[in-house]
Amino acid sequence: MEQRRKAAGELHLELTDMRRNPYLADYEKGRRETGPVRPAPRTKRAVAEKARPVSWGASGASQARYAEQREHRERERRGTRTVSDERRRSQRDRARLQKVRAQRRGVALGCLLGAAVLLFLLLRIVGGAGAVKTAGSFSESVRGFLESFGEERIQGIRASVFYQHPEWTEDFLTVNEYSRPGEPLPRVSNIFVHYTANPQTSAAQNRSYFENLKDNHERSASAHFIIGYEGEILQCIPLNEIAYAVQTRNYDSISIECCYLAEDGSFTQETYDSLIRLLKWLTEAYHLKPEDILRHYDCGGKKCPLYYTEHPDAWEQLIQDVSEL
Ligand SMILES: [Zn+2]
Numbered sequence: 001m002e003q004r005r006k007a008a009g010e011l012h013l014e015l016t017d018m019r020r021n022p023y024l025a026d027y028e029k030g031r032r033e034t035g036p037v038r039p040a041p042r043t044k045r046a047v048a049e050k051a052r053p054v055s056w057g058a059s060g061a062s063q064a065r066y067a068e069q070r071e072h073r074e075r076e077r078r079g080t081r082t083v084s085d086e087r088r089r090s091q092r093d094r095a096r097l098q099k100v101r102a103q104r105r106g107v108a109l110g111c112l113l114g115a116a117v118l119l120f121l122l123l124r125i126v127g128g129a130g131a132v133k134t135a136g137s138f139s140e141s142v143r144g145f146l147e148s149f150g151e152e153r154i155q156g157i158r159a160s161v162f163y164q165h166p167e168w169t170e171d172f173l174t175v176n177e178y179s180r181p182g183e184p185l186p187r188v189s190n191i192f193v194h195y196t197a198n199p200q201t202s203a204a205q206n207r208s209y210f211e212n213l214k215d216n217h218e219r220s221a222s223a224h225f226i227i228g229y230e231g232e233i234l235q236c237i238p239l240n241e242i243a244y245a246v247q248t249r250n251y252d253s254i255s256i257e258c259c260y261l262a263e264d265g266s267f268t269q270e271t272y273d274s275l276i277r278l279l280k281w282l283t284e285a286y287h288l289k290p291e292d293i294l295r296h297y298d299c300g301g302k303k304c305p306l307y308y309t310e311h312p313d314a315w316e317q318l319i320q321d322v323s324e325l
Contacts, residue, residue, distance in 0.1 A: 176214030203228030231270030265306030
């Protein structure tokens with residue numbers, strides 16, 4: 001009992017000594033001086049260190065080998081996928097590029113065709129109105145077309161072309177329903193040659209005959225030009241109006257009446273020469289070929305002009321003379 005007390009007393013003494021331990025006192029004092037312990041600052045390195053997986057149970061060597069194998073597999077997997085991806089992407093891109101190029105080609109071709117058609121139509125319109133002087137090359141047509149902008153027109157023909165016509169006397173008929181209806185002539189496809197069927201009458205007399213139809217109403221008849229047996233040319237109807245000369249063809253042709261003296265209907269040399277000059281100018285003004293010059297006979301069978309229906313070789317010579325003038 002005494003021994004137990006003694007032991008307890010020793011323990012008590014020891015505890016007392018511990019409390020009095022100068023080291024402990026210093027430790028407590030030190031805590032008081034430095035303040036509470038703060039956590040270490042979170043640096044990037046510290047975070048990385050903490051995030052590094054901890055391997056359990058594997059030795060350092062096998063751990064490194066495992067990491068190497070995994071990295072190799074990963075690299076291989078990534079490499080394969082990247083190559084096939086690239087191939088697929090490049091194929092897709094090529095297809096898309098080809099599609100875009102095809103679309104662009106289509107649009108360009110369409111624009112080109114549209115422009116060509118538009119230019120062709122414009123040239124046809126202007127050429128049909130007698131604006132193009134000669135049936136020259138395409139570039140000449142284009143130049144003529146460009147030059148025609150803003151140019152004055154006379155009887156539907158460009159002034160520069162119109163004023164090159166052979167000398168004639170303008171003496172228009174009065175507008176009337178029997179010889180000059182005043183209707184517009186939309187285009188000119190042919191030029192018809194006639195004879196007056198009334199020998200030894202002058203151009204003036206034949207003009208009067210047409211003019212008087214408005215009063216006597218005998219019939220409907222007229223022509224744009226009358227060429228006298230002395231070679232004089234009378235213009236009775238403007239070139240942008242129709243005449244009553246060839247049934248079914250009044251709306252796309254120009255007509256010329258020729259006076260004559262001989263019973264066989266052949267023309268005097270003066271009439272012939274004036275006719276050739278007038279035909280030459282008309283074919284150029286309307287962009288026509290010499291073959292577009294026709295006899296009244298060629299459309300309806302009427303024997304007009306008489307001499308040239310009975311002498312086809314003389315007609316061929318006439319066409320030849322126009323082309324060689
Ligand atoms: Zn006729």
